[in-house]
Amino acid sequence: MPATPSPSPDAGLTIITTHVNADFDAMASMLAAQKLYPGAMVVFPGSQEKNLRNFFIQSMVYMYNLAEIKDIDLQQVKRLVLVDTRKAERIGVLAGVLHNPELEIHVYDHHPIKEGDITGVVDVHRVTGATATLMTEILRQRKMPLNAEEATIICLGIYEDTGAFTFSSTTAEDLRAAAYLVSQGANINVIANLIAREISPTQIGYLNDLIQAATRYMINGIEIVVSTVTYDHYLPDFAFLVHKMVKMEELNAIFAIAQMESKVYIVARSRTESVDVGEILTALGGGGHPSAAAATIRGQTLAQVEQALFRELHRQIVGMRQARHLMSSPPITADAAVTCVEANNLLTRYNINALLVTIQKQRRSELVGYITRQVIEKIIYHHLGDVPIGDYMSTEWVTVDPDADLSEVQEKIIGHKQRILPVMRGKEILGVISRTDLLTMLVQSQTRDKDAGDAFRRSASRRTRNITHFMQERLSTRVLDILRDMGRVAESLGYGAYVVGGFVRDLFLYRPNEDIDIVIEGDGIAFAKAYALEFGTRIHTHKAFGTAVVIYPDGFKIDVATARLEYYRSPAALPDVEMSSIKLDLFRRDFTINTLAIQLIPDKFGRLLDFFSAQKDIKDKAIRVLHNLSFVEDPTRVFRALRFEQRFGFTIGKLTAALIDNAVKMDFFKRLSGRRVFTEIRLILEEDNPVPAIVRMGDFDLLKVIHPTIVINKALIALLEEVRGVIAWHDLLFVETPCMRWTVYLMGLIHANDMATCHEICRRLELATRYEALFCQERAAADHCLQQMEHRLPASAGALYHRLHPFRAELILYMMAATRVKAVKKAISKYYTELRKIEPLIGGNELIALGLTPGPLFRQILDAILDAKLNGALATREDEIQFARRWAADAAATASQNTDDKQMS
Structure with missing residues (x-):
């Protein structure tokens, strides 16, 4: 081994650090570096893995000259020693010291060197299984003594990063280093106890999730396993479980994708030279070795990450990439604080289609992303021109070294769909390569994989299984026959046919749902007409949306739509519609759980399509959007998210919740028409129990x-x-009186508002006049009546009847819920269950039979009979006739007396 440079004499503060989420190899390497740099401070840039906290921090902390970042003046750091990493983005806030003008950098790392990596005046690099191996060789060369504890810790790092010498990345040098450390007293028993971890019952459950979610793909003749899982908490042993799965299933290459909290994590392992997982995940913002790599991705959904991964797989699993590139210089950049309108002006001024986005750090521009004309125009289209481009820039990009060849440039621009490719040396932006630059050279070059851009579509389409037997168990014979007939008619027209959305979702949730949505790959209206002609149904068509409703003689309805891709003229606008495939049609939908589709054409009947891991989210009980602009394009989806969350007992994913918060902050709802807001609010209030959804609306400041x-x-x-309890009580009465339950809940929501505010609310929701009268004047009258009753209850049943009789059922239920006086609630209940049904048993015919002449007297007698019955004085029909006879006689006598009095006077 060649001699390594010696550290220069200490000329200031020296700190030793490694990557965030430090593992055993990183910890071991820092301990070794501490021996090489006496007096240096060991600083962690972030958290350590759980097992490290248990072992090192608690048991071996005394061996490290540890310092907290907050206690260090980064401006005073003169020497930075990096171990087990050379990436600025992996050392957290310590990356700030890289701009110190007199900083001396020393790097010790075993990872393959990538473009943009940090280099040092002392730079020790060889591709070995562990960085601790390199450090051991340096210590051995310099004959630096190690005690047993130090040797054990450093040897532990080698064991972990080589998988106890089982990983394909293991080299002979790793074995020699371990042998030397054992000779220095390394305790193999301690190492075995830490490395050979027993899998816990909880971990077995997680491992089973990974195995069950695994899907195998053949990509350019190589089998790749992709497993996607979702957890709302961070799983620290995820990489360990992936390694276990590789061993158990004897996998050659696996990419395990996990949504944890608001981030997406990818852990990849490869046992074949044809799949360099380090290169693949580097393109996604991660990194690692050819045999082991990882990536952490923020701000993207699972569907977006999978799409990017599959494109990268199809592009890279084809052999070595070697070619040269062209460069335009100087590059045109824009600061992240520039508004979208200003950036659009720059694009127009220089006649370009993309901008590099930078921020100023230490009087130097640092690349933080890029943004395209397409994105900027869409943002302006949504009337968000004043928003900084930094809010919507792409933060995942690839770059090339100035010496890169054409093939690499071609793969990065076309494969990543990057309109501009930064050309960089370290952090310095030298220029850019545009698509136009590339096209000039492509005339002389052949694209290796012209379908790479569509890789996700082709691979994802394999996520299928036939569920015909399941459908037969869950669906009625009639529904099954209808679905088969629709598939047959579609096939006769050369169309594809699918049943989609909530119907399929509820099939897997074991919830009844005959609200059937059919999507046709073709002309949905033409299909509906052909079906109606054959089966004698009626149809209503909507040409603007390419939809139709099939109506059966018994009133049963099925919605038919043309497979479409929706785009929006502005946030909260109704969608415009274009033809598209079934996958694009599903991708426009609100949440992953609503993206399942079942094929209906005869030879593929019952074939389930799951492009976006809907089954996993149903299993995990998670509500997730498919893309980050979902709520920008249609804010009403926010209300649906809350409604579905509470209806199904699901949880809104953390990223989706963050996007809801952003939609509320940007107040996209103000552009919604009142009618659209009212529709969503009404659907929430019509749920069996809307209270939790209303509370969640409050949590998100949506009320x-x-x-x-x-x-x-x-x-x-x-x-x-209380409203919920009263409505449940009403439902148990099985009364025939209809009740619009949503109105009772809405009256509860606006209970504390005055008349003027209630009118404002009704106008905001664009309610019909009859509803405005109900929520304003009629509710105010009900509140006034309730106040009177709480002050003094009516003295008799008849008085109670006449007090409450003017109010409709919804107002009665509202009053029952609103009162805090048990006696009043009991009185209203008595009225609703007993008194309101009481009516006289006799009518006008019986009064005529008594010799009475029709007129105002009839109404007076019948009202008197009703009052007497309400107060319990009359029980039978004969009692009412006798009462009427007496009442008429008394009335006649009174009239005669009045006549006599007048004559006497």
């Missing part, structure tokens, strides 16, 4: 969409729970 004065507090929640 202000109805009116700013409506806020969630204990009193409002208590009232809404």
